[in-house]
Structures are given as structure tokens and as C-alpha cells.
Amino acid sequence: MSQSSGQPHPWQLNFQDAASPVMEGLHDMHTLLLYVITGIAVAVFLLLGYIFYRFHHHRNPTPMTFTSCPTLEIIWTIVPVIILVVIGIPSIRLLHKMEAPQNVEMTIKAVGHQWYWSYEYPDAKNEGQHFEFDSYMIEQKDLKPGQLRLLDVDNPMVVPVDTVIRVLITAVDVLHSFAVPSLGIKRDAVPGRVNETWFSIKKPGTYYGQCSELCGAKHGFMPIAVKAVSKEEYQEWVKAKTTVKPETQSGAKSEEKSNHQEDPKKGHVIKRHKENA
């Protein structure tokens, strides 16, 4: 596909391009199943056609009267079992891959709210600081050229490429669902409970998703944008995020923290007020 991969396209057929190992696995699973069901459908139609022809009352005026055929019964039991095993083994392997991330390198917490997401970075490693921010959809009237209606947000979840990222998912009010099709992710965000998933992105870019559990009036207006950047850019971004909180300033780093570029906390408060007004 010519356009960028992490978003839906007009007249799109099939899935969005896979951007994570899990989604690659899902594509393979889908392809395998497509071969299997096509094979079954073709076999059944051929068999039906043969039966219609061969046992038409002109060609077969006296029907056979037997009521059982052990050989045939064994075949029609064994063949489906083989098909189920062929489907089941890769399916369970994929499920395991989805549930059990290997070598997690960092963790991000995604929290669903009515009606926006907030992201917490509990282990911004080199700064040793925790930070969080809200992520709101950009209203249609505020869209800049190139931004996607109902998908782009003010503060995307920024992640480094080639990194195994665990996402902890929860909600503060009602059920939401954290879903990003190109990453093969869909996990319910349940108040009082933490769900887990993971992804790792090879290609820098923005990967879009939407809340996928009906959560109230603005359910359709709390998209998810995951922006994958190079590891260096990610470190820069973390630095910018973590150098703005005055209460976390320590003596050793105060000189680099004195240049406050922006105050995410402030934006946070204003946003919340706007939301409540």
C-alpha cells in the first residue's frame, strides 16, 4: 500500500499493514484460515456437484439401502480432527505470543477516561522520573492539513522503535478498550483492574486506533495515536517531558531543568477544566 500503514484508507480491503510482531502473526493466521476455509468450501461444493450428477434418479434409479459405512465414518472424523490440529497449533502459539511478552524493555500505562486517554510513563529510565499526560482528539475545526479526522490527538503516546513495550491498560470511570489495529492490539480497559498487552514497532510513524468499548456519548471521539520515533528522538522527548516539573528538580540536574519549555501539568489542568465546564 502506498499510504502510511498505521491508519485506515478509503476503500480499504483486508487489514491495515502489520506494524508489530503480533499483527504479523495475526496476518499469517488469517491467511492460513483463508486457505483452510477455501479448501473446505471447494471440497464441499465439488462433492455436492458430484452427488447431484452421479445420484440423479435417471443415472441411479434404485437407491442403495445401507445405513452405515465404517470407512467413510472414520474418514469424516479423522479429516476434521487433522484440520483442527492444523489450525489449533499456530493459533495457540500466537495466543501465547500475545499474552506473554519476551524481554520487556519499558512499560507504559494507558488509562481510559470519559472521553480521552491518559498515558503514564512509570520508568522514564535515564531521568528516573515518572510522568503522565492526557491525550485528546483534535476537534474537526482545529485539524491542520494532513491530520486525520477522528484519529489525530494533541499528545500522542510516543514510543521508541525496536523496543518491546508493555502496555498496562485500565480505566477510571467506565469500560473502555485500547485498540490499535496495525499493532494487533485490543484490550479492555476496566476500572479497578489492570490488563496487559505489548508491542514492538520497527518503522517510525504514527499508528492509530480507537476506543473499542462503547463508553458513553463521546466514545467515538477518544482516538489513540501511537507515535513511534527513533530511540534518540524518544530520549529527547522524555527529557522535554521530565524537565518541566519543578517539584522533581534535584540539585544535580537543576541547571538543565531550569529552561522550562512547556508545562504539561498546566495544560492538564486547563484541559480538565475545559472538559468539566
Ligand SMILES: [Cu+2]
Ligand atoms: Cu472509551
